Amino acid sequence: MGITTYNKDTLRVTNQWPYAEVYSVRPDPNVKSSQPQLQRLALIVVDNNRKRHELTFASEYRAEVLTDLLRFRDRFGERLKPSSRIAANKLGWSERVSSVLLSPTPISIDKIDSITGTVLKSYLYRDMECIDRVSLFDPHLTAFILSVTFTSCISDLLSLFYCHF
Structure with missing residues (x-):
């Protein structure tokens, strides 16, 4: 399993990354002035040569997408830091x-x-x-x-x- 992106018009798969290739995901604070309603997120993936690539996506549902992606953060390539209690x-x-x-x-x-x-x-x-x-x-x-x-x-x-x- 992993992360899959789709064409919004045809619902055809455009990209897929297994969780092991995902290094991290985070909100991107930059807002395009032409589309302020679309909030962006950055997905950092690692290729076969261990080189990191940052991909940026925009969605009006950024909070929901980030929450759902981060539910699987223990499967990402980035090592988790123990959380404080x-x-x-x-x-x-x-x-x-x-x-x-x-x-x-x-x-x-x-x-x-x-x-x-x-x-x-x-x-x-x-x-x-x-x-x-x-x-x-x-x-x-x-x-x-x-x-x-x-x-x-x-x-x-x-x-x-x-x-x-």
């Missing part, structure tokens, strides 16, 4: 506190069970409305609210996390 507490809607680990990844903030190490929830960046810091009376605690909008839900999800620093 931060011990935190989550205050649930029923005021129940649970100990979790938070781990930032290229596509999300993962909430991880602190005992089993299982990913309980991935908050995708593309779905985040905002991250707001919350003032607390304890100067040793840092708290923030994560507001996420899911396309399958009508309302937003608000999650309150706090940790000791």
Whole structure:
């Protein structure tokens, strides 16, 4: 498996790269003035001689494309750096506190069970409305609210996390 591009009019395959040939993918911040609605992304591939080539693509769905591509980043040629984990507490809607680990990844903030190490929830960046810091009376605690909008839900999800620093 890998990445395939198609002609948008005929849906004919135009290019294919196995994941092992993909070095990385990233947003391209440059915007063409003639098409501001199209956001670009850069795909860096490696050829048989280990030479890197940067290919640029434009899509109005850049966030979705990047998120879907980066789900398979563990199969890319670029070596993954271990992600950091931060011990935190989550205050649930029923005021129940649970100990979790938070781990930032290229596509999300993962909430991880602190005992089993299982990913309980991935908050995708593309779905985040905002991250707001919350003032607390304890100067040793840092708290923030994560507001996420899911396309399958009508309302937003608000999650309150706090940790000791």
